[in-house]
Amino acid sequence: MAPLRTLILAAVLGIALNTMSLHAEDAAPGGEQERTDVARTQALLDRAEHHLRDKGEQALATFSQSGAFKDGDLYVYVLHRDGKLIASGGSSAALIGRNVRDLTDSDGRHFFREILDGAKSAGTGTVEYRWYNPARNRAELKVATYRSVGDRILVVGYYAPNASVELAKSLLWRAVHEIKVHGDRAFERFNSLNGGFVQDDLYVFVVGLDDELVYAHGGSPRQVGRKAGEFVDAKGKYFIREMIALAKSKGEGDVHYAWRNPANLKVENKHSYIVRVGKYLVGAGAYTGPVR
Template sequence: MMFRHILALVLMLSTLVSFSASVGAEEQDSVHAQELLARAIAYYKEKGDIALATFSRQSEFITKDLYVYVLSADGLMLASGGSSSVLIDRSVADMKDASGKSFFREMLDTAKAQGRGQIEYRWVNRQNGKIERKIAYFERVGEKILAVGYYLPHGTSAQAEALVERAALAVQADPAKAFRDFNDLNGSYIEDDLYVFVIGLDDARFRAHGALPRLVGTSADLLRDAQGKEFIPTMRDKLRKTDKAQIIYPWKNTVTGKVLIKHTYLRKVGSYLIGVGYYEN
Protein backbone atom coordinates (compact mmCIF):
# COMPACT_ATOMS: atom_id res chain seq x y z
CA MET A 1 0.00 0.00 0.00
CA MET A 2 2.81 2.40 0.91
CA PHE A 3 4.56 1.64 -2.39
CA ARG A 4 1.41 2.52 -4.37
CA HIS A 5 1.14 5.88 -2.58
CA ILE A 6 4.79 6.63 -3.27
CA LEU A 7 4.39 5.68 -6.93
CA ALA A 8 1.34 7.93 -7.27
CA LEU A 9 3.27 10.81 -5.70
CA VAL A 10 6.20 10.30 -8.07
CA LEU A 11 3.89 10.29 -11.08
CA MET A 12 2.17 13.46 -9.90
CA LEU A 13 5.48 15.27 -9.34
CA SER A 14 6.72 14.13 -12.76
CA THR A 15 3.59 15.56 -14.38
CA LEU A 16 4.01 18.91 -12.62
CA VAL A 17 7.67 19.14 -13.61
CA SER A 18 6.87 18.37 -17.25
CA PHE A 19 4.03 20.91 -17.21
CA SER A 20 6.31 23.61 -15.78
CA ALA A 21 9.03 22.81 -18.30
CA SER A 22 6.62 23.12 -21.23
CA VAL A 23 5.23 26.45 -20.06
CA GLY A 24 8.79 27.61 -19.46
CA ALA A 25 9.72 26.62 -23.01
CA GLU A 26 6.99 28.84 -24.43
CA GLU A 27 8.18 31.75 -22.30
CA GLN A 28 11.72 31.10 -23.54
CA ASP A 29 10.53 31.19 -27.17
CA SER A 30 8.99 34.59 -26.50
CA VAL A 31 12.19 35.88 -24.92
CA HIS A 32 14.37 34.47 -27.71
CA ALA A 33 12.14 36.09 -30.35
CA GLN A 34 12.45 39.48 -28.66
CA GLU A 35 16.20 39.05 -28.26
CA LEU A 36 16.59 38.17 -31.95
CA LEU A 37 14.54 41.21 -32.93
CA ALA A 38 16.70 43.46 -30.75
CA ARG A 39 19.87 42.07 -32.37
CA ALA A 40 18.40 42.53 -35.85
CA ILE A 41 17.43 46.13 -35.10
CA ALA A 42 20.92 46.94 -33.83
CA TYR A 43 22.46 45.27 -36.89
CA TYR A 44 20.16 47.14 -39.27
CA LYS A 45 20.94 50.48 -37.63
CA GLU A 46 24.64 49.73 -38.08
CA LYS A 47 24.57 48.30 -41.63
CA GLY A 48 21.52 49.91 -43.18
CA ASP A 49 19.90 48.16 -46.15
CA ILE A 50 22.94 45.91 -46.54
CA ALA A 51 21.47 44.01 -43.58
CA LEU A 52 18.47 42.92 -45.66
CA ALA A 53 20.55 40.38 -47.58
CA THR A 54 21.95 39.01 -44.32
CA PHE A 55 18.48 38.51 -42.87
CA SER A 56 17.42 36.55 -45.97
CA ARG A 57 20.23 33.98 -46.00
CA GLN A 58 21.33 31.33 -43.53
CA SER A 59 23.06 33.38 -40.87
CA GLU A 60 23.19 34.20 -37.19
CA PHE A 61 19.72 35.71 -37.60
CA ILE A 62 18.09 32.32 -38.21
CA THR A 63 17.76 29.94 -35.25
CA LYS A 64 15.51 26.88 -35.59
CA ASP A 65 12.05 28.31 -36.41
CA LEU A 66 12.97 31.90 -35.48
CA TYR A 67 13.93 34.29 -38.25
CA VAL A 68 13.78 37.97 -39.14
CA TYR A 69 11.56 39.45 -41.81
CA VAL A 70 11.39 43.07 -42.96
CA LEU A 71 8.60 45.11 -44.52
CA SER A 72 8.65 48.54 -46.08
CA ALA A 73 6.27 51.10 -44.60
CA ASP A 74 3.84 50.49 -47.48
CA GLY A 75 3.89 46.69 -47.13
CA LEU A 76 6.56 45.40 -49.50
CA MET A 77 8.35 42.28 -48.23
CA LEU A 78 12.03 43.24 -48.32
CA ALA A 79 13.71 40.35 -46.52
CA SER A 80 12.90 37.06 -44.81
CA GLY A 81 14.90 34.16 -43.47
CA GLY A 82 11.89 31.85 -43.30
CA SER A 83 8.91 30.58 -45.29
CA SER A 84 7.87 34.14 -46.19
CA SER A 85 11.03 34.46 -48.30
CA VAL A 86 8.86 33.52 -51.31
CA LEU A 87 7.10 36.85 -50.79
CA ILE A 88 10.22 39.02 -51.12
CA ASP A 89 9.68 41.96 -53.52
CA ARG A 90 5.92 41.44 -53.35
CA SER A 91 3.36 43.62 -51.60
CA VAL A 92 1.81 41.80 -48.64
CA ALA A 93 -0.12 44.77 -47.22
CA ASP A 94 -3.50 43.19 -47.97
CA MET A 95 -2.46 39.56 -47.61
CA LYS A 96 -4.47 37.45 -45.15
CA ASP A 97 -3.37 34.59 -42.92
CA ALA A 98 -4.89 31.08 -42.91
CA SER A 99 -7.85 32.30 -40.84
CA GLY A 100 -8.58 35.30 -43.08
CA LYS A 101 -6.99 37.91 -40.82
CA SER A 102 -5.31 40.93 -42.47
CA PHE A 103 -2.41 40.73 -40.06
CA PHE A 104 0.19 42.50 -42.20
CA ARG A 105 -2.14 45.49 -42.53
CA GLU A 106 -2.65 45.52 -38.77
CA MET A 107 1.12 45.33 -38.28
CA LEU A 108 1.74 48.22 -40.68
CA ASP A 109 -0.93 50.41 -39.08
CA THR A 110 0.30 49.69 -35.54
CA ALA A 111 3.93 50.33 -36.49
CA LYS A 112 2.95 53.65 -38.06
CA ALA A 113 0.89 54.75 -35.06
CA GLN A 114 2.92 53.33 -32.16
CA GLY A 115 6.32 52.37 -33.55
CA ARG A 116 6.23 48.81 -32.24
CA GLY A 117 3.90 46.07 -31.07
CA GLN A 118 2.99 42.42 -31.36
CA ILE A 119 0.40 40.49 -33.33
CA GLU A 120 -1.01 36.95 -33.43
CA TYR A 121 -1.73 35.18 -36.72
CA ARG A 122 -1.67 31.72 -38.33
CA TRP A 123 1.29 30.79 -40.54
CA VAL A 124 2.99 27.71 -42.01
CA ASN A 125 5.66 26.27 -39.72
CA ARG A 126 8.34 25.03 -42.11
CA GLN A 127 9.62 22.64 -39.42
CA ASN A 128 6.52 20.44 -39.78
CA GLY A 129 4.61 21.91 -42.72
CA LYS A 130 1.57 22.69 -40.56
CA ILE A 131 -0.30 25.95 -40.14
CA GLU A 132 0.09 27.08 -36.54
CA ARG A 133 -0.60 30.09 -34.38
CA LYS A 134 2.26 32.56 -34.33
CA ILE A 135 3.05 35.68 -32.35
CA ALA A 136 5.33 38.26 -33.95
CA TYR A 137 7.09 41.16 -32.26
CA PHE A 138 7.82 44.07 -34.58
CA GLU A 139 9.37 47.53 -34.51
CA ARG A 140 9.65 50.35 -36.99
CA VAL A 141 13.14 51.63 -37.83
CA GLY A 142 12.94 54.57 -40.20
CA GLU A 143 10.80 53.40 -43.13
CA LYS A 144 11.30 49.71 -42.39
CA ILE A 145 9.41 47.36 -40.05
CA LEU A 146 11.50 44.51 -38.63
CA ALA A 147 9.71 41.49 -37.15
CA VAL A 148 10.42 38.15 -35.48
CA GLY A 149 7.72 35.62 -34.65
CA TYR A 150 7.48 32.36 -32.72
CA TYR A 151 4.98 29.54 -32.98
CA LEU A 152 2.33 28.60 -30.44
CA PRO A 153 1.30 25.03 -31.23
CA HIS A 154 -1.39 24.92 -28.54
CA GLY A 155 -4.98 25.22 -29.71
CA THR A 156 -7.26 27.45 -27.67
CA SER A 157 -10.38 26.72 -25.65
CA ALA A 158 -12.52 28.51 -28.24
CA GLN A 159 -10.95 26.47 -31.06
CA ALA A 160 -11.57 23.21 -29.20
CA GLU A 161 -15.19 24.02 -28.46
CA ALA A 162 -15.85 25.08 -32.06
CA LEU A 163 -14.17 21.92 -33.37
CA VAL A 164 -16.16 19.55 -31.16
CA GLU A 165 -19.41 21.24 -32.22
CA ARG A 166 -18.44 20.91 -35.89
CA ALA A 167 -17.52 17.28 -35.32
CA ALA A 168 -20.85 16.57 -33.62
CA LEU A 169 -22.74 17.98 -36.60
CA ALA A 170 -20.65 15.82 -38.95
CA VAL A 171 -21.48 12.66 -36.96
CA GLN A 172 -25.18 13.55 -36.98
CA ALA A 173 -25.09 13.92 -40.77
CA ASP A 174 -23.03 10.83 -41.69
CA PRO A 175 -21.16 8.89 -38.96
CA ALA A 176 -19.08 6.70 -41.29
CA LYS A 177 -17.85 9.64 -43.37
CA ALA A 178 -17.21 11.70 -40.23
CA PHE A 179 -15.06 8.97 -38.71
CA ARG A 180 -12.97 8.74 -41.90
CA ASP A 181 -12.52 12.50 -41.90
CA PHE A 182 -11.54 12.58 -38.21
CA ASN A 183 -8.89 9.90 -38.83
CA ASP A 184 -7.33 11.81 -41.73
CA LEU A 185 -4.07 13.23 -40.34
CA ASN A 186 -4.07 15.85 -43.11
CA GLY A 187 -7.76 16.61 -42.92
CA SER A 188 -9.73 19.62 -41.79
CA TYR A 189 -10.34 18.22 -38.30
CA ILE A 190 -6.69 18.64 -37.24
CA GLU A 191 -5.98 22.15 -35.94
CA ASP A 192 -2.63 22.85 -34.28
CA ASP A 193 -2.55 20.19 -31.51
CA LEU A 194 -6.34 19.75 -31.54
CA TYR A 195 -7.98 16.63 -32.92
CA VAL A 196 -11.26 14.73 -32.65
CA PHE A 197 -11.75 11.34 -31.04
CA VAL A 198 -14.93 9.24 -30.96
CA ILE A 199 -15.74 6.41 -28.56
CA GLY A 200 -18.75 4.10 -28.49
CA LEU A 201 -20.69 4.76 -25.30
CA ASP A 202 -21.85 1.16 -25.15
CA ASP A 203 -18.65 -0.76 -25.93
CA ALA A 204 -15.98 1.88 -25.15
CA ARG A 205 -14.20 1.22 -28.45
CA PHE A 206 -12.60 3.94 -30.52
CA ARG A 207 -14.41 4.78 -33.75
CA ALA A 208 -11.99 7.61 -34.58
CA HIS A 209 -8.84 9.21 -33.23
CA GLY A 210 -7.29 12.15 -35.08
CA ALA A 211 -3.88 11.86 -33.44
CA LEU A 212 -3.53 8.07 -33.31
CA PRO A 213 -5.78 6.40 -35.92
CA ARG A 214 -4.24 3.02 -35.03
CA LEU A 215 -6.34 3.09 -31.86
CA VAL A 216 -9.54 2.67 -33.87
CA GLY A 217 -11.24 -0.56 -32.84
CA THR A 218 -9.36 -0.85 -29.54
CA SER A 219 -10.83 -0.43 -26.08
CA ALA A 220 -10.56 3.16 -24.86
CA ASP A 221 -10.97 1.97 -21.28
CA LEU A 222 -7.41 0.60 -21.43
CA LEU A 223 -6.00 4.12 -21.61
CA ARG A 224 -4.55 5.79 -18.52
CA ASP A 225 -3.72 9.44 -18.03
CA ALA A 226 -0.20 10.68 -17.28
CA GLN A 227 -0.70 9.80 -13.60
CA GLY A 228 -1.75 6.24 -14.39
CA LYS A 229 -5.45 6.81 -13.69
CA GLU A 230 -8.45 5.63 -15.68
CA PHE A 231 -10.35 8.55 -17.22
CA ILE A 232 -12.37 7.20 -20.16
CA PRO A 233 -15.02 5.60 -17.85
CA THR A 234 -15.41 9.04 -16.26
CA MET A 235 -16.02 10.56 -19.67
CA ARG A 236 -18.67 7.96 -20.48
CA ASP A 237 -20.35 8.39 -17.08
CA LYS A 238 -20.57 12.14 -17.59
CA LEU A 239 -22.61 11.65 -20.76
CA ARG A 240 -25.10 9.15 -19.33
CA LYS A 241 -27.67 11.83 -18.53
CA THR A 242 -26.52 14.82 -20.60
CA ASP A 243 -25.37 15.62 -24.12
CA LYS A 244 -22.52 17.91 -23.09
CA ALA A 245 -19.77 17.63 -20.48
CA GLN A 246 -16.15 18.51 -19.73
CA ILE A 247 -13.23 16.73 -18.09
CA ILE A 248 -9.71 17.70 -17.01
CA TYR A 249 -6.72 15.32 -16.81
CA PRO A 250 -2.93 15.26 -17.40
CA TRP A 251 -1.98 14.10 -20.89
CA LYS A 252 1.03 14.09 -23.23
CA ASN A 253 0.82 16.71 -25.98
CA THR A 254 1.14 14.92 -29.32
CA VAL A 255 2.92 17.92 -30.88
CA THR A 256 5.42 18.88 -28.16
CA GLY A 257 5.72 15.53 -26.37
CA LYS A 258 5.28 17.29 -23.02
CA VAL A 259 2.81 16.30 -20.30
CA LEU A 260 0.29 19.09 -19.76
CA ILE A 261 -3.12 19.56 -18.17
CA LYS A 262 -5.75 18.83 -20.79
CA HIS A 263 -9.30 20.17 -20.75
CA THR A 264 -11.61 18.15 -23.02
CA TYR A 265 -15.06 19.09 -24.29
CA LEU A 266 -17.41 16.12 -24.69
CA ARG A 267 -20.52 15.78 -26.84
CA LYS A 268 -22.98 12.88 -27.17
CA VAL A 269 -24.48 12.06 -30.55
CA GLY A 270 -26.60 8.92 -30.47
CA SER A 271 -24.44 6.17 -28.97
CA TYR A 272 -21.18 8.03 -29.61
CA LEU A 273 -18.96 10.10 -27.34
CA ILE A 274 -17.16 12.85 -29.27
CA GLY A 275 -14.25 14.68 -27.68
CA VAL A 276 -11.83 17.53 -28.42
CA GLY A 277 -9.34 18.69 -25.82
CA TYR A 278 -7.00 21.63 -25.48
CA TYR A 279 -3.96 22.07 -23.23
CA GLU A 280 -4.08 24.69 -20.52
CA ASN A 281 -1.32 27.32 -20.48
Protein backbone atom coordinates in the same frame (compact mmCIF):
# COMPACT_ATOMS: atom_id res chain seq x y z
CA MET B 1 -11.85 38.68 -43.96
CA ALA B 2 -10.13 35.87 -42.00
CA PRO B 3 -11.99 32.53 -41.76
CA LEU B 4 -14.08 32.01 -38.63
CA ARG B 5 -11.76 29.22 -37.47
CA THR B 6 -8.77 31.58 -37.50
CA LEU B 7 -10.67 34.29 -35.63
CA ILE B 8 -11.83 31.82 -32.99
CA LEU B 9 -8.30 30.50 -32.49
CA ALA B 10 -6.86 33.98 -32.20
CA ALA B 11 -9.53 35.12 -29.74
CA VAL B 12 -9.29 32.04 -27.57
CA LEU B 13 -5.49 32.16 -27.55
CA GLY B 14 -5.77 35.62 -26.05
CA ILE B 15 -8.10 34.29 -23.37
CA ALA B 16 -5.78 31.38 -22.68
CA LEU B 17 -2.77 33.66 -22.19
CA ASN B 18 -4.74 35.86 -19.78
CA THR B 19 -5.86 32.89 -17.70
CA MET B 20 -2.60 30.93 -17.53
CA SER B 21 -2.15 31.73 -13.85
CA LEU B 22 -5.47 30.02 -13.11
CA HIS B 23 -4.24 26.77 -14.65
CA ALA B 24 -0.68 26.71 -13.37
CA GLU B 25 -0.38 22.93 -13.14
CA ASP B 26 -1.46 22.32 -16.72
CA ALA B 27 -0.17 25.44 -18.44
CA ALA B 28 3.23 25.67 -16.77
CA PRO B 29 5.27 23.87 -19.46
CA GLY B 30 3.67 25.79 -22.35
CA GLY B 31 3.52 29.03 -20.35
CA GLU B 32 7.21 28.93 -19.43
CA GLN B 33 8.17 28.19 -23.02
CA GLU B 34 5.99 31.01 -24.31
CA ARG B 35 7.48 33.52 -21.88
CA THR B 36 10.95 32.46 -23.02
CA ASP B 37 9.97 32.81 -26.70
CA VAL B 38 8.50 36.27 -26.10
CA ALA B 39 11.70 37.40 -24.36
CA ARG B 40 13.87 36.00 -27.18
CA THR B 41 11.67 37.71 -29.76
CA GLN B 42 11.98 41.10 -28.07
CA ALA B 43 15.75 40.71 -27.65
CA LEU B 44 16.22 39.88 -31.34
CA LEU B 45 13.99 42.78 -32.36
CA ASP B 46 15.98 45.16 -30.16
CA ARG B 47 19.24 43.97 -31.71
CA ALA B 48 17.82 44.23 -35.23
CA GLU B 49 16.49 47.76 -34.63
CA HIS B 50 19.86 48.94 -33.30
CA HIS B 51 21.62 47.41 -36.32
CA LEU B 52 19.17 48.98 -38.78
CA ARG B 53 19.50 52.44 -37.24
CA ASP B 54 23.27 52.09 -37.19
CA LYS B 55 23.88 50.63 -40.67
CA GLY B 56 20.84 51.77 -42.64
CA GLU B 57 20.42 50.02 -46.02
CA GLN B 58 23.49 47.87 -45.39
CA ALA B 59 21.63 46.16 -42.55
CA LEU B 60 19.13 44.58 -44.96
CA ALA B 61 21.76 42.31 -46.48
CA THR B 62 22.87 41.27 -43.00
CA PHE B 63 19.33 40.30 -42.00
CA SER B 64 19.14 37.98 -45.02
CA GLN B 65 22.43 36.25 -44.26
CA SER B 66 22.18 32.79 -42.75
CA GLY B 67 22.73 32.93 -38.99
CA ALA B 68 23.58 36.62 -38.73
CA PHE B 69 20.32 37.56 -37.02
CA LYS B 70 18.91 34.23 -35.93
CA ASP B 71 18.22 32.70 -32.52
CA GLY B 72 17.26 29.06 -32.90
CA ASP B 73 14.08 29.05 -34.98
CA LEU B 74 13.72 32.83 -34.67
CA TYR B 75 14.77 35.09 -37.51
CA VAL B 76 14.21 38.64 -38.72
CA TYR B 77 12.30 39.65 -41.80
CA VAL B 78 11.71 43.20 -43.00
CA LEU B 79 8.83 44.82 -44.86
CA HIS B 80 8.74 48.18 -46.55
CA ARG B 81 5.68 50.27 -45.74
CA ASP B 82 4.51 49.79 -49.35
CA GLY B 83 4.17 46.03 -48.73
CA LYS B 84 7.36 44.77 -50.35
CA LEU B 85 9.41 42.14 -48.47
CA ILE B 86 12.98 43.48 -48.53
CA ALA B 87 14.90 41.10 -46.24
CA SER B 88 14.49 37.74 -44.52
CA GLY B 89 16.71 35.29 -42.71
CA GLY B 90 14.18 32.46 -42.92
CA SER B 91 11.86 30.56 -45.25
CA SER B 92 10.21 33.79 -46.44
CA ALA B 93 13.50 34.74 -48.19
CA ALA B 94 11.96 33.38 -51.40
CA LEU B 95 9.55 36.33 -51.29
CA ILE B 96 12.22 39.06 -51.16
CA GLY B 97 11.49 41.75 -53.71
CA ARG B 98 7.79 40.90 -53.99
CA ASN B 99 4.83 42.84 -52.63
CA VAL B 100 3.19 40.56 -50.06
CA ARG B 101 0.37 42.81 -48.88
CA ASP B 102 -2.30 40.53 -50.37
CA LEU B 103 -0.56 37.24 -49.53
CA THR B 104 -2.51 35.04 -47.10
CA ASP B 105 -1.50 32.30 -44.68
CA SER B 106 -2.75 28.69 -44.93
CA ASP B 107 -6.05 29.72 -43.33
CA GLY B 108 -6.61 32.56 -45.80
CA ARG B 109 -5.69 35.31 -43.35
CA HIS B 110 -4.16 38.54 -44.71
CA PHE B 111 -1.60 38.72 -41.93
CA PHE B 112 0.90 40.83 -43.90
CA ARG B 113 -1.86 43.38 -44.39
CA GLU B 114 -2.50 43.33 -40.62
CA ILE B 115 1.20 43.98 -39.97
CA LEU B 116 1.37 46.83 -42.47
CA ASP B 117 -1.82 48.47 -41.19
CA GLY B 118 -0.85 47.97 -37.56
CA ALA B 119 2.62 49.43 -38.09
CA LYS B 120 1.08 52.48 -39.78
CA SER B 121 -1.44 53.13 -37.01
CA ALA B 122 0.40 52.04 -33.85
CA GLY B 123 4.04 51.49 -34.81
CA THR B 124 4.25 48.12 -33.09
CA GLY B 125 2.08 45.12 -32.34
CA THR B 126 1.57 41.36 -32.55
CA VAL B 127 -0.17 39.19 -35.12
CA GLU B 128 -0.92 35.46 -35.25
CA TYR B 129 -0.95 33.40 -38.44
CA ARG B 130 -0.10 29.96 -39.79
CA TRP B 131 3.25 29.59 -41.55
CA TYR B 132 5.41 26.75 -42.81
CA ASN B 133 7.67 25.31 -40.11
CA PRO B 134 10.60 23.55 -41.85
CA ALA B 135 11.46 21.68 -38.65
CA ARG B 136 8.13 19.82 -38.79
CA ASN B 137 7.43 20.15 -42.53
CA ARG B 138 3.97 21.69 -42.04
CA ALA B 139 2.15 24.95 -41.37
CA GLU B 140 1.85 25.85 -37.68
CA LEU B 141 0.53 28.73 -35.59
CA LYS B 142 3.09 31.52 -35.43
CA VAL B 143 3.08 34.58 -33.17
CA ALA B 144 4.95 37.51 -34.69
CA THR B 145 5.87 40.88 -33.18
CA TYR B 146 6.48 43.79 -35.52
CA ARG B 147 8.11 47.17 -35.01
CA SER B 148 8.19 50.20 -37.34
CA VAL B 149 11.56 51.88 -37.90
CA GLY B 150 11.15 54.69 -40.42
CA ASP B 151 9.83 53.19 -43.66
CA ARG B 152 10.89 49.71 -42.57
CA ILE B 153 8.96 47.22 -40.46
CA LEU B 154 11.01 44.65 -38.53
CA VAL B 155 9.25 41.37 -37.76
CA VAL B 156 10.27 38.41 -35.58
CA GLY B 157 7.98 35.46 -34.87
CA TYR B 158 7.99 32.18 -32.98
CA TYR B 159 5.97 29.01 -33.44
CA ALA B 160 3.44 28.68 -30.64
CA PRO B 161 4.06 25.88 -28.12
CA ASN B 162 1.55 23.11 -27.46
CA ALA B 163 -2.05 24.29 -27.43
CA SER B 164 -3.64 25.16 -24.10
CA VAL B 165 -6.52 23.41 -22.34
CA GLU B 166 -8.67 26.47 -23.03
CA LEU B 167 -8.07 26.10 -26.77
CA ALA B 168 -8.96 22.41 -26.50
CA LYS B 169 -12.22 23.29 -24.74
CA SER B 170 -13.06 25.80 -27.45
CA LEU B 171 -12.54 23.10 -30.08
CA LEU B 172 -14.61 20.67 -28.00
CA TRP B 173 -17.62 22.97 -27.68
CA ARG B 174 -17.55 23.58 -31.42
CA ALA B 175 -17.58 19.80 -31.88
CA VAL B 176 -20.52 19.44 -29.48
CA HIS B 177 -22.44 22.00 -31.50
CA GLU B 178 -21.52 20.19 -34.73
CA ILE B 179 -22.94 16.91 -33.42
CA LYS B 180 -26.13 18.55 -32.18
CA VAL B 181 -26.68 20.13 -35.59
CA HIS B 182 -25.50 17.34 -37.91
CA GLY B 183 -25.61 14.18 -35.78
CA ASP B 184 -23.33 11.31 -36.75
CA ARG B 185 -22.39 13.07 -40.00
CA ALA B 186 -20.12 15.28 -37.88
CA PHE B 187 -17.74 12.36 -37.30
CA GLU B 188 -16.42 12.55 -40.85
CA ARG B 189 -15.36 16.16 -40.25
CA PHE B 190 -13.71 15.25 -36.95
CA ASN B 191 -11.57 12.61 -38.69
CA SER B 192 -10.62 14.74 -41.69
CA LEU B 193 -7.51 16.93 -41.76
CA ASN B 194 -9.59 19.43 -43.73
CA GLY B 195 -12.68 19.26 -41.55
CA GLY B 196 -11.73 22.12 -39.26
CA PHE B 197 -11.32 19.98 -36.13
CA VAL B 198 -7.66 18.95 -36.39
CA GLN B 199 -5.24 21.73 -35.48
CA ASP B 200 -1.60 20.78 -34.83
CA ASP B 201 -1.76 18.70 -31.60
CA LEU B 202 -5.46 19.47 -31.02
CA TYR B 203 -8.16 17.08 -32.21
CA VAL B 204 -11.57 15.72 -31.26
CA PHE B 205 -12.42 12.15 -30.26
CA VAL B 206 -15.82 10.47 -29.83
CA VAL B 207 -16.54 7.23 -27.94
CA GLY B 208 -19.85 5.39 -27.47
CA LEU B 209 -20.91 5.37 -23.82
CA ASP B 210 -22.49 1.92 -23.95
CA ASP B 211 -20.54 0.03 -26.62
CA GLU B 212 -17.19 1.78 -25.82
CA LEU B 213 -16.40 2.00 -29.55
CA VAL B 214 -14.39 4.84 -31.07
CA TYR B 215 -16.55 6.77 -33.56
CA ALA B 216 -14.12 9.57 -34.34
CA HIS B 217 -10.48 10.31 -33.62
CA GLY B 218 -8.84 13.25 -35.36
CA GLY B 219 -5.39 12.35 -34.07
CA SER B 220 -5.48 8.77 -35.31
CA PRO B 221 -8.47 7.83 -37.52
CA ARG B 222 -7.33 4.20 -37.56
CA GLN B 223 -8.63 3.98 -33.99
CA VAL B 224 -12.21 4.27 -35.30
CA GLY B 225 -14.12 1.06 -34.64
CA ARG B 226 -11.82 -0.12 -31.86
CA LYS B 227 -13.00 -0.98 -28.35
CA ALA B 228 -11.78 2.03 -26.40
CA GLY B 229 -12.60 0.67 -22.96
CA GLU B 230 -9.51 -1.50 -23.20
CA PHE B 231 -7.18 1.41 -23.92
CA VAL B 232 -4.52 2.04 -21.27
CA ASP B 233 -2.10 4.94 -21.15
CA ALA B 234 1.68 4.76 -20.68
CA LYS B 235 1.17 4.29 -16.94
CA GLY B 236 -1.39 1.50 -17.27
CA LYS B 237 -4.40 3.71 -16.56
CA TYR B 238 -7.76 2.79 -18.14
CA PHE B 239 -8.44 6.42 -18.95
CA ILE B 240 -11.32 5.87 -21.37
CA ARG B 241 -13.24 3.95 -18.72
CA GLU B 242 -12.64 6.89 -16.39
CA MET B 243 -14.01 9.23 -19.05
CA ILE B 244 -17.09 7.10 -19.60
CA ALA B 245 -17.81 6.91 -15.87
CA LEU B 246 -17.39 10.68 -15.56
CA ALA B 247 -19.65 11.37 -18.55
CA LYS B 248 -22.37 9.11 -17.16
CA SER B 249 -22.20 10.47 -13.61
CA LYS B 250 -21.58 14.18 -14.15
CA GLY B 251 -22.05 14.87 -17.86
CA GLU B 252 -18.65 16.52 -18.30
CA GLY B 253 -15.28 16.96 -16.63
CA ASP B 254 -11.47 16.66 -16.72
CA VAL B 255 -9.30 13.56 -17.13
CA HIS B 256 -5.49 13.42 -16.92
CA TYR B 257 -3.43 10.69 -18.58
CA ALA B 258 -0.32 10.03 -20.72
CA TRP B 259 -0.77 9.67 -24.48
CA ARG B 260 1.18 10.01 -27.71
CA ASN B 261 1.32 13.51 -29.14
CA PRO B 262 0.70 13.25 -32.93
CA ALA B 263 2.70 16.46 -33.47
CA ASN B 264 5.99 14.99 -32.24
CA LEU B 265 5.15 11.27 -31.78
CA LYS B 266 6.25 11.43 -28.13
CA VAL B 267 4.24 10.19 -25.14
CA GLU B 268 3.31 13.23 -23.05
CA ASN B 269 1.00 14.15 -20.21
CA LYS B 270 -2.43 15.10 -21.49
CA HIS B 271 -5.32 16.99 -19.93
CA SER B 272 -8.61 16.32 -21.71
CA TYR B 273 -12.09 17.69 -21.14
CA ILE B 274 -15.04 15.48 -22.03
CA VAL B 275 -18.76 16.16 -22.52
CA ARG B 276 -21.68 13.78 -22.85
CA VAL B 277 -23.79 14.29 -25.98
CA GLY B 278 -26.60 11.75 -26.05
CA LYS B 279 -25.08 8.28 -26.30
CA TYR B 280 -21.59 9.62 -26.98
CA LEU B 281 -18.61 10.89 -25.05
CA VAL B 282 -16.96 13.79 -26.92
CA GLY B 283 -13.53 14.99 -25.88
CA ALA B 284 -10.52 17.13 -26.73
CA GLY B 285 -7.34 17.76 -24.79
CA ALA B 286 -4.03 19.56 -24.59
CA TYR B 287 -0.57 18.10 -24.06
CA THR B 288 0.98 19.58 -20.95
CA GLY B 289 4.56 18.31 -20.97
CA PRO B 290 6.79 15.23 -20.88
CA VAL B 291 5.98 12.25 -18.70
CA ARG B 292 8.26 12.06 -15.69
